[in-house]
Amino acid sequence: MGIAVIYGSSRKKGNSEQLARLLTEGFEADHIFLADYRIEPIKDYRHADKEPYPEDDYRSVIERVLAQDVLVFATPIYWYGSSGLTKTFIDRWSQSLREDKDGFLEKFSEKSAWVIGVGDDEPHLKGIPLVQQFQYIFEFTGTRFEGYILGKANRPGEILEDKASLAAVEQIRSKWRSASVNG
DSSP states (O other): OOEEEEEOOSSTTOHHHHHHHHHHTTSOEEEEEGGGSOOOOOOOOTTSSOOOOOOSSHHHHHHHHHTSSEEEEEEEOBTTBOOHHHHHHHHTHHHHHHHHHHHHHHHHHTOEEEEEEEESSSHHHHTHHHHHHHHHHHHHHTOEEEEEEEEEOOSTTGGGGOHHHHHHHHHHHHHHHHHHHHO
16 A cells, blocks of 8 residues: 655644654655645646646656555645645646546546644634545545544644544554555
8 A cells, every 4th residue: 555645734844744644654655745846826728729738846746646545635724725735736637637537537536535634723623624625626536535634733743732633543544554454
């Protein structure tokens, strides 16, 4: 089982990263920090003559994501949704859909996905729009949405005090260990 962890935070070693690293510790994981790449915003060329898409790092990042079996999206909760880095990356999926919709969706339909969202302002309630957004995204792509963790933290390291998030991490790790043994 290969895991792609897609980090949407602009801060290294932040709370969403810490939670994702606890989740994937001991498992084969490709840690992808979107902040380390130049991914341009989507330009809508659907109704124009053939236009070139940006020459940036999107293609190399999406190839790394699609090479894995399990996807973990780790993002801070910003304004009740994902970070701009995460959203820009997902918006660019429209480019892949335009280039090869059937192939792109087929690859995503073979994946399972988890979402980690960390915020400070009642994230267990106000993070639900983030979860719903990902539910719709995964429904569209045919990806199995396995679940989510909404953590409460603000200052670096504060997530390690969120007992509910840490318990959720252990539940998922146990599930993954069982799948590795039985798979």
